Amino acid sequence: MIERQLTLIMENKPGALARVVGLFHQRGYNIDSLHVDPITDFKPYEFIERELNIKFQKNEVSRLIIKTTVGDTLMRQILRQINKLIEVIAVSDNDNTYLKGILRDENLL
Amino acid sequence: MKLAGNDMLIQSLINEGVEYIFGYPGGAALHIYDAIFNQKEMQHILVRHEQGATHAADGYARATGKPGVVMVTSGPGATNAITGIATAFMDSIPMVVISGQVQSHLIGTDAFQETDMIGISRPIVKHSFTVDHQSNIPRIVKEAFYVATSGRQGPVVIDVPKDLTNPDDLFDFNYPDEANIRSYNPPIKPEENQIDRVIEALKNSKRPVIYAGGGTIASNASNELREFNSYIKAPVTNTLMGLGVYPGTDKYFLGMLGMHGTYQANMAMHNADLILAVGARFDDRITNTPEKFAPRAQIVHFDVDHSSVSKIIEADIAVFGQVKDSLKSINEKLKLESSYFNKDRFSDWHNQIANWKDAHGLNHDLYKNIDDKSPILPQAAVQQIYQTSEGRAFVTSDVGQHQMFAAQYYHFDEPRKWINSGGLGTMGFGLPSAMGVKLAYPDEEVICITGEGSIQMCIQELSTCSQYKLPIKIFNINNLALGMVKQWQDMNYEGRHSSISYEDSLPDFSKLVESYGHVGIKITKNSELKQKIEEAFSINDRLVFVDIYVDPSEHVYPMLVAPNGSLENMWLSKGKKT
Ligand SMILES: Cc1ncc(C[n+]2csc(CCOP(=O)(O)OP(=O)(O)O)c2C)c(N)n1
Ligand SMILES: [Mg+2]
Numbered sequence: 198m199i200e201r202q203l204t205l206i207m208e209n210k211p212g213a214l215a216r217v218v219g220l221f222h223q224r225g226y227n228i229d230s231l232h233v234d235p236i237t238d239f240k241p242y243e244f245i246e247r248e249l250n251i252k253f254q255k256n257e258v259s260r261l262i263i264k265t266t267v268g269d270t271l272m273r274q275i276l277r278q279i280n281k282l283i284e285v286i287a288v289s290d291n292d293n294t295y296l297k298g299i300l301r302d303e304n305l306l
Numbered sequence: 307m308k309l310a311g312n313d314m315l316i317q318s319l320i321n322e323g324v325e326y327i328f329g330y331p332g333g334a335a336l337h338i339y340d341a342i343f344n345q346k347e348m349q350h351i352l353v354r355h356e357q358g359a360t361h362a363a364d365g366y367a368r369a370t371g372k373p374g375v376v377m378v379t380s381g382p383g384a385t386n387a388i389t390g391i392a393t394a395f396m397d398s399i400p401m402v403v404i405s406g407q408v409q410s411h412l413i414g415t416d417a418f419q420e421t422d423m424i425g426i427s428r429p430i431v432k433h434s435f436t437v438d439h440q441s442n443i444p445r446i447v448k449e450a451f452y453v454a455t456s457g458r459q460g461p462v463v464i465d466v467p468k469d470l471t472n473p474d475d476l477f478d479f480n481y482p483d484e485a486n487i488r489s490y491n492p493p494i495k496p497e498e499n500q501i502d503r504v505i506e507a508l509k510n511s512k513r514p515v516i517y518a519g520g521g522t523i524a525s526n527a528s529n530e531l532r533e534f535n536s537y538i539k540a541p542v543t544n545t546l547m548g549l550g551v552y553p554g555t556d557k558y559f560l561g562m563l564g565m566h567g568t569y570q571a572n573m574a575m576h577n578a579d580l581i582l583a584v585g586a587r588f589d590d591r592i593t594n595t596p597e598k599f600a601p602r603a604q605i606v607h608f609d610v611d612h613s614s615v616s617k618i619i620e621a622d623i624a625v626f627g628q629v630k631d632s633l634k635s636i637n638e639k640l641k642l643e644s645s646y647f648n649k650d651r652f653s654d655w656h657n658q659i660a661n662w663k664d665a666h667g668l669n670h671d672l673y674k675n676i677d678d679k680s681p682i683l684p685q686a687a688v689q690q691i692y693q694t695s696e697g698r699a700f701v702t703s704d705v706g707q708h709q710m711f712a713a714q715y716y717h718f719d720e721p722r723k724w725i726n727s728g729g730l731g732t733m734g735f736g737l738p739s740a741m742g743v744k745l746a747y748p749d750e751e752v753i754c755i756t757g758e759g760s761i762q763m764c765i766q767e768l769s770t771c772s773q774y775k776l777p778i779k780i781f782n783i784n785n786l787a788l789g790m791v792k793q794w795q796d797m798n799y800e801g802r803h804s805s806i807s808y809e810d811s812l813p814d815f816s817k818l819v820e821s822y823g824h825v826g827i828k829i830t831k832n833s834e835l836k837q838k839i840e841e842a843f844s845i846n847d848r849l850v851f852v853d854i855y856v857d858p859s860e861h862v863y864p865m866l867v868a869p870n871g872s873l874e875n876m877w878l879s880k881g882k883k884t
Contacts, residue, residue: 208489212424212436223429251488270616277613283433283453286489297491300612 198268200229201290203275204306205261206242208233208284216282217261226275229264236260244305245287248296258286307353307725309438309479312471314405316433318346320448321481323762324375326745327351328359328364330386332379332822333419334406337471351745353776354766356383357740360390361764364399365702365739368725370746372527372833373400373454377689380406380468381419385426389732392430394461395671396729397547398524400454401461402447403427407436423465432460437470440477445485452485458494458611458808459524493610496627501636503623504582504606511644513655514540517563517592518629520547520728521585521609522629528552528721531584537640538647541659543571543573545586546713554717555697560659561668564592565866566710567877569884570659576660576873578603585609587631588618589729599871602622608632666864666878668714681857684708684783687835688715688755694839695867699751700743704736704760706790708783710862712755737780741767744776751843753779758812758853759788765818771849772822780851782815785858793861797863797877815853824849 207213214233221228233257233294236242248251272290279288280295287296289306309317315338319327327350344348353359356378363374379388394401408417415462424434426768430773435446435451446464454462484756507512520708521757522531526549535558552559561568564576574686575581586592593599596618607614607621608629612617615624625632651658673689676682680876688711701716703709703726718724725743727735740754761782771778788806795803825848827837835854842850867875867883876884 209514212434215425216428249488249491274613274617281613283487283490287504297489 198266200264201272203263203265203279204289205263205279205285206236206245206306207228207259207300208286209257209259210284212261212283213259216260216284217263217279220278221265221275224240224275224278226265226267226271232262233259241306242270245296248299249286276284307479307778308476310471310473310476311437311443312337312473313344313468314477315447315466315481316341316345316348316470318444318481319375320345322447322451323372324348326742327375327377328362328366328742329377330352330356330359330379330383332406332763334380334384335377335383337468337473338377338404338406338466339360340473340775351741351770353738353770354453354532354826355764357390358733358741358764358767360377360387360401360403361393361732361735361738362745363401363743364390364576364735365725366395366730367394367399367401367405367742368739368741369700369722371722373402373451374742376401376403376404378405379419380408380423381421384421384423386737388426388430389734391427391461391463393727393730393732393735395430395432397520397727399461400459402450402454403461403463405465405780407465407467407578407691410467413467421461427463430461431463432458434463434465437464437466440470440475443470444479444481448482449485452487453490455803458614489696493612493626496625496632496635498635500625500763501632501639504625504636505639505643507604507606507623508538509578512652513578514538514580514582514652515560515574515578516540516542516582516584517545517553517586518548518551518584519543519545521584521587522548522551523585523721525585525610525629527585527628527630527633530630532635533637534633536642537637537644539650540582541656543567545589545592545728546726548586548722549713550718553719562713563873564589566862566864568663568668568713569864569878570662570781572866572873572876573662574659575600575603581606581695582606583607583609583621583695584633587614590618593618594866594868594871594873594875598870600873606677634671643688643751664809670715673835676835678831678833680832682832682835682854684711684785684856684860685715686832687781687783687854687856688712690835690839691753691755692716694836694843695751695753699723699753700728700747701735702740702743702752702754704754704756704872705731706750706757706760706788707734707785707860707862708757708789709795710754710790711783716755733760736760737764738767740778740780741771741774741776744778745774751779753781755781755783757789758782758784758786758815768819768822768824768849772824777846777848777850780849782851782853784853785860786812789858789860790862796861815851819849819851824851827852829854855873
């Protein structure tokens with residue numbers, strides 16, 4: 198069990214954050230720390246726009262940084278469960294990035 | 307076209323092709339109900355409890371493959387719907403639930419009948435929407451149906467504040483042709499190289515088993531599964547949720563697996579060298595102790611849901627995508643290689659399985675040789691129902707021993723005919739879900755195999771059946787107790803029967819149903835079983851409730867030994883283990 202950092206890009210919509218936090222509780226994972234802010238600079242995320250063929254507007258999406266302490270198998274489950282949330286656009290840990298429907302085995306966020 | 311929010315909502319449902327709305331009105335939904343009154347395309351079915359509405363919509367969805375639609379008011383209407391939403395969620399059933407909400411300006415003030423429906427339902431929905439403006443109603447409804455019916459299906463809630471359905475505020479109504487949610491992108495096409503790996507694994511296997519579950523039904527892939535096995539001719543088992551997806555009377559069919567699965571199905575899984583999991587999720591009722599599950603098997607997992615794969619059992623080969631598409635592509639390739647599998651490669655394996663079946667398989671002839679010296683066996687009752695209905699009925703069930711007997715002894719040759727709450731195990735599901743099925747298929751035989759405990763959890767729906775003239779057949783496997791709980795108390799608590807008896811308080815079910823205008827039949831002796839069940843099936847214009855008094859001491863076997871057991875550790879009868 199090691200502490201890991203997850204980064205999520207998700208729609209900045211009411212209730213979206215509660216779904217992520219709720220999912221951690223529901224599946225029995227613990228959140229060590231949580232940070233959320235609306236994304237204003239999209240430069241680092243252009244690959245998402247390219248890959249999913251979308252265009253972000255200011256304040257339309259948020260970035261979440263979550264720290265949690267889990268083993269490898271559980272980490273993969275968490276990523277996949279988060280990726281299933283309808284408002285999540287991308288999620289990444291140290292090793293994998295999940296874009297909707299697309300898995301990349303490197304940390305892109 | 308300009309419409310008010312209430313009409314927009316209803317028009318959107320019409321545009322989605324909705325036939326039935328199952329619901330119950332109340333303050334926050336009054337504007338919506340007025341819009342329902344003013345249209346003719348859809349029929350609203352007034353249930354007697356919102357739980358009944360959700361189960362009825364769920365039964366409709368399971369039988370037809372189309373999403374079920376539910377309408378409830380805020381507060382208690384919404385909370386009453388929760389059990390049914392959770393039931394649909396656990397079994398991945400497409401459903402759209404519209405809940406009224408207090409007016410926008412009252413939200414957060416503990417207003418009359420206010421409850422945070424989005425919050426309460428969050429863990430048990432695939433997704434949920436709050437209507438924030440009338441002009442968004444068409445898009446939200448479109449998206450709700452799209453999310454509910456695509457990918458891994460599931461229930462979706464739309465919470466609608468009352469002021470946004472006000473008939474005086476008109477807005478432009480344009481119904482979108484398609485939903486486009488940029489952050490939602492369910493996988494569709496399976497990867498070619500994974501398919502090749504599956505075929506390779508098949509060629510190297512001597513003891514394969516196909517283990518197909520509810521996802522295969524959800525994906526409408528029954529024909530593809532049958533075609534698949536016409537090439538490889540492997541033994542097939544189905545989960546409780548998957549029964550019917552492969553013909554129950556086929557020679558390659560092993561019966562259900564898992565907690566109350568057949569001896570041969572569990573033994574085949576335990577001894578397999580290759581398990582092809584098709585739209586199944588390795589539930590704990592299937593695997594028993596995961597560390598001891600199928601120790602020699604390579605695992606292939608076909609699933610639409612990434613997070614289901616390697617959640618419980620690590621998959622060696624994963625094929626993502628709709629099961630139907632994956633099976634289609636594998637079938638395309640197998641067609642060209644059919645000679646490879648044609649020489650009945652697996653005959654040793656089939657022989658081994660036949661030996662297991664001979665040794666400890668279920669006895670399907672219990673209904674034949676019976677006399678009045680012994681009480682009616684619940685298994686024999688189900689067998690007689692199966693015989694008389696010629697195996698062709700839609701069968702809904704509740705939860706308990708009767709449900710397991712139904713799953714073991716009613717053989718389904720078609721998908722979507724066996725309708726039960728597998729994941730949540732919701733007592734009370736049987737009767738309302740049968741209503742949904744009967745509305746969808748008025749000319750088909752629809753029966754509900756229930757227990758005297760379960761039926762009382764939604765028995766108020768007998769009144770709904772009377773109002774809408776739903777001639778379903780209810781077979782109450784009456785063992786005078788919460789039989790499944792009692793079985794566990796017999797086996798694990800030295801027979802201490804804590805709170806499983808109603809003492810003398812059971813109603814006379816015949817009189818009860820007759821007061822609703824239905825027909826009641828009571829069976830207490832073996833010699834009446836056949837004739838009275840035939841009598842029930844001869845009545846087609848009224849609901850018939852057949853109360854069958856069965857042996858209260860009967861247990862369901864086989865039963866997996868837990869904790870710490872594997873799939874080969876089973877109780878085969880009272881006091882006898884493998
Ligand atoms: C709503 C709900 N409450 C409790 C349970 C736990 N439970 C599972 S089976 C069962 C007994 C069911 O009794 P009955 O319907 O008479 O069926 P039987 O086992 O006797 O055939 C109970 C209480 C449940 N599954 N659902
Ligand atoms: Mg009972």
